[in-house]
Amino acid sequence: MELIRSGLEFTLKNGGDTILECRKDRPMIYVGYGREDVDMYRGNFKIEDYVIERRPLFVSAADETDGELLLDMEGELTVRVKTEGTCTVLSFEQKNPQINRFWFRVSADEKERCYGCGEQMSYFNLRGRHFPLWSSEPGVGRDKTTYVTWRSDVENKAGGDYYNTNYPQPTFVSTKHYYLHVDSTAYGDFDFRNKDFHELQIWEVPASIRIEAADTFVELLEKESAFFGRQPELPDWIYNGLIVGVQGGNERSFGLLDKTIENGIKVSGLWCQDWCGKRVTSFGKRLQWDWQFHREMYPDLPKHIEELHKRGIKFLGYINPYLVKDGELYREGKEKGVFATKADGSDYLVDFGEFDCGVVDFTNPEAFEWYKNEVVKKHSLDIGIDGWMADFGEYLPTDDLVLHNGKSPMIEHNHWPVLWAKCNYEAVKESGKLGEVVYFMRAGGTGSQKYCTLLWAGDQSVDFTIHDGLATVICAALSAGMSGCGLTHSDIGGYTSLFGNQRTKELFLRWSEMAAFTPVMRTHEGNRPEENFQYYDDEDCMKQLARLVDVYTMLAPYIKELVAENAARGIPVQRPLFVHNEDDEECYDIQYEYMLGEDVLVAPVYLADQTDWEVYLPEREWVHFWTGKEYGKGKHRVPAPIGDTPAFYRKNSAHAQLFEAINKKYGK
Numbered sequence: 001m002e003l004i005r006s007g008l009e010f011t012l013k014n015g016g017d018t019i020l021e022c023r024k025d026r027p028m029i030y031v032g033y034g035r036e037d038v039d040m041y042r043g044n045f046k047i048e049d050y051v052i053e054r055r056p057l058f059v060s061a062a063d064e065t066d067g068e069l070l071l072d073m074e075g076e077l078t079v080r081v082k083t084e085g086t087c088t089v090l091s092f093e094q095k096n097p098q099i100n101r102f103w104f105r106v107s108a109d110e111k112e113r114c115y116g117c118g119e120q121m122s123y124f125n126l127r128g129r130h131f132p133l134w135s136s137e138p139g140v141g142r143d144k145t146t147y148v149t150w151r152s153d154v155e156n157k158a159g160g161d162y163y164n165t166n167y168p169q170p171t172f173v174s175t176k177h178y179y180l181h182v183d184s185t186a187y188g189d190f191d192f193r194n195k196d197f198h199e200l201q202i203w204e205v206p207a208s209i210r211i212e213a214a215d216t217f218v219e220l221l222e223k224e225s226a227f228f229g230r231q232p233e234l235p236d237w238i239y240n241g242l243i244v245g246v247q248g249g250n251e252r253s254f255g256l257l258d259k260t261i262e263n264g265i266k267v268s269g270l271w272c273q274d275w276c277g278k279r280v281t282s283f284g285k286r287l288q289w290d291w292q293f294h295r296e297m298y299p300d301l302p303k304h305i306e307e308l309h310k311r312g313i314k315f316l317g318y319i320n321p322y323l324v325k326d327g328e329l330y331r332e333g334k335e336k337g338v339f340a341t342k343a344d345g346s347d348y349l350v351d352f353g354e355f356d357c358g359v360v361d362f363t364n365p366e367a368f369e370w371y372k373n374e375v376v377k378k379h380s381l382d383i384g385i386d387g388w389m390a391d392f393g394e395y396l397p398t399d400d401l402v403l404h405n406g407k408s409p410m411i412e413h414n415h416w417p418v419l420w421a422k423c424n425y426e427a428v429k430e431s432g433k434l435g436e437v438v439y440f441m442r443a444g445g446t447g448s449q450k451y452c453t454l455l456w457a458g459d460q461s462v463d464f465t466i467h468d469g470l471a472t473v474i475c476a477a478l479s480a481g482m483s484g485c486g487l488t489h490s491d492i493g494g495y496t497s498l499f500g501n502q503r504t505k506e507l508f509l510r511w512s513e514m515a516a517f518t519p520v521m522r523t524h525e526g527n528r529p530e531e532n533f534q535y536y537d538d539e540d541c542m543k544q545l546a547r548l549v550d551v552y553t554m555l556a557p558y559i560k561e562l563v564a565e566n567a568a569r570g571i572p573v574q575r576p577l578f579v580h581n582e583d584d585e586e587c588y589d590i591q592y593e594y595m596l597g598e599d600v601l602v603a604p605v606y607l608a609d610q611t612d613w614e615v616y617l618p619e620r621e622w623v624h625f626w627t628g629k630e631y632g633k634g635k636h637r638v639p640a641p642i643g644d645t646p647a648f649y650r651k652n653s654a655h656a657q658l659f660e661a662i663n664k665k666y667g668k
Contacts, residue, residue, distance in 0.1 A: 001012075001014050001083050001085070001086055001087070001088050001211075001213055002018075002083075003069065003081060003083045003088065003611040005062070005069065006296045007062070007066070008024075008058070008059040008060070008061075008062050008566060009023045009024065010021060010022050010062075010069065011023075011058070012081075012083075012088055012211070014176065014177065014178055014213045016040070016084075016620035017073060017176045017177075019088075019107055019176065019178060019211060020106060020107060020211075020318070020553055021107055022059060022071075023243060023434060024058060024447070025226055026105075027056035027105070028060060028105055029056070029057045029077075029102070029103065029104055029105075029642065030054055030055060030056050030057065030101070030102075030103035030105075031053075031054075031055065031057055031076055031077070031096075031098045031099045031101065031102055031103070031205070032051060032052065032053040032054035032055060032101045032449070033052050033098050033099060033101055033176050034049050034050055034051040034052055034053075034100065034101045034141050034203075035049070035050050035052065036048065036049045036050075036187070036203070036410075037049075037050075038398045038399065038410075040395075040397055040398065040399075041156070041157045041158075041351075042137070042156065042157075042158070042351060042352060042353055043136060043137035043392075043394055043395045044137050044156070044157050044158045044160070045134060045136045045354075046157065046512065047132070047187065051101060054101065054103070057073040057074055057077070057285075058073070058074060059071050059072065059073060060072050060073065060075065061593065065183065067082065067083070067084075067599070067665065068080055068081065068082045068346065069081040070080075075095055075096075076094075076095055076099065077093060077094050077095050077099070077205060077564075078092070078093045078095065079091070079093075080093075081500065086212060086213045086214060086633055087210070087211070087212040088210075088211045088212075089208055089209070089210050090208060090209045090211075092105050092205050092206060092207065092208065092209075094205040099205055100203060100204060101201070101202075101203060101385075101463060102135045102201070102202045102203075102204065102205050102327075103199055103200070103201050103202075103204065104199070104200045104202070104209060105197045105198070105199050105200075105401055105501065105512075106180060106197060106198040106199075106303065107196070107197055108192075108194065108195065108196055108199065109195070110195045111175075112127065112174060112175050112176060113125045113126075113127055113174075113175045113588050113589070114126040114127055114172045114173065114174050114175070114192055114198065115168075115172065115173045115478070115479060115480065115482040115576070116169070116171050116172040116173045116188055116479060116482040116483045117133060117168065117169060117171065117172055117483070118133070118165055118167045118168040118169035118171070118444065118445070118479070118480070118483050119165055119166065119167035119168075119444065119455070119457070119476050119479055119483065119485070119488075120144065120163070120165060120195075120475060120476070121138060121142065121162075121164075121165060121457075121458075121467070121468075121472040121475055122162035122163075122466075122467050122472065122474050123162060123344070123475070123591070124475050124478050124479055124576070124591035125588070125589060126155075126172060126190070126192045126410065127136075127192045127273065128192065128193060129192060129193065130165075130166075130189055130190065130191035130192065130193055131162075131163045131185070131189065131190050131191075131192075132163050132168075132187070132188070132189045133168035133169070133170055133188035133189065133414070133416065134168060134187050134192060134413070135165070135166060135167070135393070135413060135414050135416070135417055135444075135445060136164055136165070136166070136394050137160070137166070137394060137396040137459075138160055138164045138165055138166055138468075139150040139152070139158060139159055139160010139161060139164045139468070140156075140158050140160060140459075140461065140468065140496055140498060141159050141160065141461065141465070141467070141468050142159070142160040142161060142162060142164065142467040142468045142472075143162075143465065143466070143467040143468065143517055144159065144161065146467075147499070148461065148465075148466065148499055148501055149468075149499065151498070151499045152498065152499075153465075154175035155238035156580055157603065158221050160468075162467060162552065166393075166394055166442040166443045166444065166454055166458050167202075167417070167442070167443060167444035167445065167448070167453065167455070167480065167485075168188075168414065168445065169444070169445060169446050169483050170182035170184060170190065170200070170202070170642060171224075171446070171483055171484070172190060172192075172198075173217075173220065173224070173482045174463035175568075175578075175588060176213075177213055177214055177215065177216070177217070177220060178211055178212060178213040178214075179220060179223075179224045180200075180209065180211045180657070181209070181210045181224075181227070181446070182200060182202060182206050182208075182209050183206050183207040183208040183209070183210070183446075183585075184202050184204055184206035184207065184409065184416070185411055185412065185413070185414040185415040185445065185446070186202050186203040186204040186206075186411055187202075187203040187410065187413075187414070188200065188201060188202045188203070189201040191533055194205050196346070196359070201540065203410065206425050208512070210227070212224070212227070217578065217579045217582060217596075218571060218579060218580075221482070221484075221569075221570055221571055221572070221579070222482075222569050222570050222571065223462055223540075224343070224484050224525050224570065225449065225484045225486075225569070225570020225571075226570060227484075228446070228447065228449045228484040228565065229262060229447065229449050229450025229451075229484075229487065230449060230450060230451060230484075230567055230569075230570045231449055231450070231453065231454075231485065231487050231566060231567060232434060232435060232453055233435060233563050233564055233565055233566075233567045234438060234453070234454065234487065234519060234520070234563050234569065235386075235435060235436050235437070235438055236442075236560075237268055237269070237312075237314055237386075237553075238268055238269075238438065238519075239257055239268070239553060239556035239559065239560065240266060240267070240268035240312065240357045240553065241265070241266030241267045241268040241453045241521075241549050241552070241553055242265055242266065242267050242268065242521045242522070242523065242545070242549045242552075243267075243268055243269040243270075243271050243316065243520065243521065243522035243523070244256070244257055244260055244267055244269070244270050244271065244523055245271045245273070245491075245523045245524040245525060246270070246271075246272065246523075246525060246536075247272055247273055247274040247278070247285070247525060247529070248274070248297075249274075249296075249297040249298060249485065250297070250298050250300075250301075253270065253272045253298075254270070254374055255303065256536050257270050257313070258336065259272075259536055260536060260542070263539070263542040263543070263546060264376075264542075264543070264546040265542060265545055265546045265549055266546075266549050266550065268311055268313070268314060268568070269313060269314035269315065269316050269386065269387065270308060270313060270314070270315050270316065271315075271316040271317075271387075271389075272298070272315070272316070272317065272318075273287060273290075273293065273317070273318040273389060274287055274294070274297065274318075275293050275297075275298055275301065275317040275318065275385075275479055276288050276289070276290060276291055276292060276293065276294055276298055276317070276318065276319075276420075277290065277294035277296075278297070279355065280346070281353050281354040281355070282353075282354065283353055283498075283527060284497070284526075284527035284528040284644055285352075285527060285528070285529065286353065286355075287318060288320060288324065288407055288525075289320065289323060289327060289352070289355070289357055290324055290327025290328055290329050290330070291318075291319045291323075291327075291375050291379055291380070292328070292329065292379040293379070293383065301304060301383065302384055304385040305383065305384040305385065306481070307529065309384065314386035314387065314394065315384065315386055316372050316383055316385065316386060316388055316389070317380055317385050317386040317387075317388040317389075317390070318373065318388055318389045318391060319376065319380065319388055319389075319390060319422070320390070320391040320392040320393075321360050321362070321392060321393060321416075321420045322350065322357035322358065322359060322392065323358050323360065324355055324356070324357050324358065324393070325349060325355075325357065325358065326355075329374075329375060330357075330358055332374070333358065333360065333367075333370065333371075333476070334347075334358070336365075336366070336367070336370055336513040337366075337367075338361060338364065338366070338367035338370050339358040339359055339360060339361060339362050339367075339402075339403075340360075340361040340401055340402060340403055342359075342361040342400050342401070342402065343348070343400050343402055346403075348400070350395055350397060352395070358397065359387060359395075359397070359401070361403055361404050362416070362419040362420065362423060363403045363404045363405035363407070363412065363419070364403075364404035364405075365583060367404070368419070368423060368503045369459060371423055372423050372426055372427045372430075373427075373473065376423065376424060376428075377427050377430075377431055380426070381427065381433065381437070385437075386436070386437055386438075387437050387439055387440070388439050388440075389437040389439070389440055389441075389456070390420065390421070390424050390439040390440065390441045391441075391442065392420075392442075392443060393416055393417035393420040393421075393441065393443030393572070394416070394417065394443045395440075396409055396412060396416040397409060398410050398413060404599065414445050414446075415445060417441070417443035417448060418444070418445045418446065418447045418448050418451065419442055420441075420443065421448045421452050422451045423448075424439050424441075424451070424581075425450075425451040425452075425453075428453075434526045437453075438453045438454050439453055439454070440453070440454040440455065440456045440489070440520075440522075441454070441455060441456070442455070442456055442457070442458040442459075444480075444485065448485065449484045449485050452485065452487075453487075454487050454488070454489065454519075455480055455485050455487060455488035455489075456488065456489055456490060456491070456522075456613045457472070457473040457476040457477070457488060457489070457490040457491075458495075458607060459491075459494075459495040459496045460472055460473060460491065460492060460494040460495060460496065461494055461495075461496045461497075461498075461501060461512065462494035462495070462496065462497045462501060462502060462503035462507060462526060462532055463494065463501055463503075463507065464510075464606060464607050464608045466606075467488075468496075469494065469507075469606070470507065470510060470511055470514070470604070470606045471592060471606035471607075472496070473490040473514075474514075474591065474592050474593075474604060474606065475591050475592070475593060476488065476490075477518070477572075477574040478574065478575070478591060478594060479592065481572025481573075481574060481575060481576075482572075484570060485572075486566040486570065486571065486572025486573055486574075487563065487566060487572075487573060488518075488519070488573075488574070489518050489519055489520035489521070489522060490511075490515070490516065490518075491511075491522065491523070491524035492508065492511045492512050492515050492521065492522060492523045492524065493507060493508040493511050493523065493525075493526070493532075493533070494507070494511070494524075494526065495524055495526050495527060496526070496527060496659055497526050497527055497528045497531060497532050498527075502531055502532050502533070503526060503533045504509075505533050505538060505541055505610060506609075506642065507533075507608070508533055508535060508541065509541065509544055509545075509548075509642050509643060510545075510604070510605050510606070510642065510645075511544055511646035512535075512548050513548055513604070513605075513642070513643055514602070514604040514605075514645050515548075515552070516548045516549070516551045516552040516555070516645070517552075517555070517596050517600065517602045517645065517647055518573070518574065518596075518605075519559060519562075519573050521548075521549060521552050523535065532643075544642070544643050545641065548643065548665075549665060550665075551662055554658070554661065554662050555658070555662070556667075557655075558574065558596075558597065558599070558600070558655050558657060558658060559596075561597070562596070562597045565597075573596065573597070574594045574595070574596060575594060575595040575596075575597070576591075576594065576595070576602070577590050577593060577594070577595055577616075577618055578588070579595065580596055581619065582597050583617040584618045584619065584633075586616055586618070587616075587618055590603065590616060593615065593616065594640045597657055598650075599649055599650045599653040599654075599659075600647065600648070600649050600650075600659075601617065601618075601622065601647070601648045601649075602645065602646070602647045603615040603645075603646040603647070604645050604646070605645060605646065610640055610652060611639070611640060611641060612637050612638060612639050612640050613637070613638060613640035613646050614635060614636070614637050614638075615635070615636055615637075615638055615646050615648075615649065616634070616635050616636075617631055617632070617633055617635075617636060618633060619633045620632075620650055620651075621651040621652065622644075622648040622649070622650065622651065623648060623649050623650075623651050623656075623659070623663075624647075624648055625644075625647045625648065625649065625659065625662060625663055625667070626639075626644045626647075626663065626666070626667050626668050627639065627667060627668055628663050628667055630651065631648065639668075644668070
């Protein structure tokens with residue numbers, strides 16, 4: 001990178017590409033102040049802003065010392081610009097305390113594409129749209145033209161839109177071979193609609209902005225993940241088969257596990273999210289948010305877990321960072337003073353859908369330690385639980401909430417998922433079980449990467465809709481990977497069933513065939529199990545699922561290598577095609593295919609009623625997993641019967657023998 005200064009103006013270049021310009025006719029920074037209105041309803045946020053003033057800032061004085069450029073921006077703030085090799089950091093010091101709106105412009109061109117901004121569900125290439133960055137429920141339907149979205153908006157304020165996400169992050173990767181990260185947890189809005197510049201809005205003056213470049217995308221992802229921290233490797237037991245998600249108590253859950261195994265489906269773990277008990281609401285089956293095993297539904301659970309271990313099967317549970325008011329742990333926590341309060345010192349309770357919960361204040365060191373030791377360690381790890389869904393993290397309210405550290409909840413809101421991840425991570429690491437236990441999270445933010453053992457894509461609808469169905473988990477994996485989080489998976493068959501929307505056998509199998517080519521396979525019965533298709537009720541489905549799980553276990557040596565590479569170098573397991581095909585322009589706009597490592601390409605069928613499927617293959621000789629037919633570069637229409645997701649491997653791959661064995665056993 002090169003910083004070119006001319007008096008009170010400067011330009012930042014990376015090779016021949018201009019990244020920043022600060023000139024009299026092209027301001028880089030705008031500041032002002034505004035007043036927001038934030039309304040939260042069960043994790044869904046309606047955020048409106050009234051900008052009272054916005055003005056450009058120009059450099060009024062500049063000084064260079066020891067390779068660092070110091071800029072005085074009209075007395076409103078100072079900017080320190082330091083460039084070392086391929087990295088430039090701009091550090092900001094606010095002089096005017098009234099400023100609470102900050103806009104930063106980055107040079108752009110029409111051919112440029114941008115990716116990242118955390119985990120995005122609808123659009124991989126961010127160009128042409130703006131992306132509000134605020135952790136929330138992702139919405140149900142997420143498409144304002146659909147009935148499900150409209151109905152969700154009307155009844156629950158929960159319809160969502162393309163940008164709603166559990167995991168926002170103020171980071172993007174440009175096809176100019178750099179990533180840019182804004183050091184702030186305030187509300188943000190990254191706008192990529194202008195052909196000449198990207199405008200990044202933050203509701204505070206950020207601490208810094210980091211821009212780092214590399215010659216290749218592989219090298220760039222290595223640098224980005226080194227900065228954020230990298231996910232640890234998954235436990236070896238993950239690759240033994242399917243994690244079976246069932247519920248209903250000992251008799252039903254363990255009975256369905258046995259039925260699954262009896263039908264030839266390899267199982268690595270039993271996941272019972274209702275290990276803590278259940279409650280039924282208008283939404284469907286929910287849990288008793290009191291994180292200890294339910295002695296009526298799951299009597300003698302520690303003993304049953306021990307028996308599972310003897311069979312080589314792990315047991316997984318569920319926790320989240322809130323405690324229901326009628327639970328034992330809430331009463332214990334209240335005595336310890338672990339909850340966030342209102343301004344008047346009274347309890348702050350959040351409505352989670354017909355039941356109220358206290359917010360454990362993770363900014364309070366004593367509360368953090370209490371939850372880590374008395375909840376995670378004592379009630380999960382100490383009874384032998386091998387993993388859990390570490391749910392939620394997005395619900396920190398912003399009105400009348402007082403936190404121990406004295407910070408505004410508007411600033412802590414996007415930081416909350418990271419504190420939640422850190423609490424889980426420390427509990428596991430301090431217990432000596434890092435690398436043995438896996439917890440999976442849907443919420444995230446800057447810094448989640450090193451604390452999150454596994455991401456999951458959240459609560460998709462049980463359908464083929466583009467903005468909330470099967471397709472979204474492909475886009476989610478790619479965008480998360482470009483944001484430094486390269487281990488992810490999803491609920492096979494989706495989760496959310498509302499307003500007559502029901503899972504079908506076709507959807508379940510299409511999801512399963514894709515999941516066989518991801519790091520983890522895990523089922524979920526959904527929020528309304530009785531109304532939706534379940535694999536264990538259909539003999540043919542169990543037969544097909546057994547085949548797909550077997551494919552996954554056969555791929556395990558290859559996937560393990562990719563997971564290790566993610567831990568060591570930060571290269572995601574599921575990668576956009578352009579990461580390994582930089583000279584192929586076609587690859588930059590593909591968001592529904594992915595590279596599984598460098599040697600496998602997967603093009604999942606994400607629409608209903610398909611018997612064949614169009615795929616794009618970049619340069620190289622590719623072999624179709626199921627027919628053994630060879631293909632070259634270009635668009636091809638291939639057979640895609642249910643069970644055979646379009647997947648290809650490189651003919652000259654070092655793993656070709658492994659892939660050929662799958663074709664020999666399951667090819668057509």
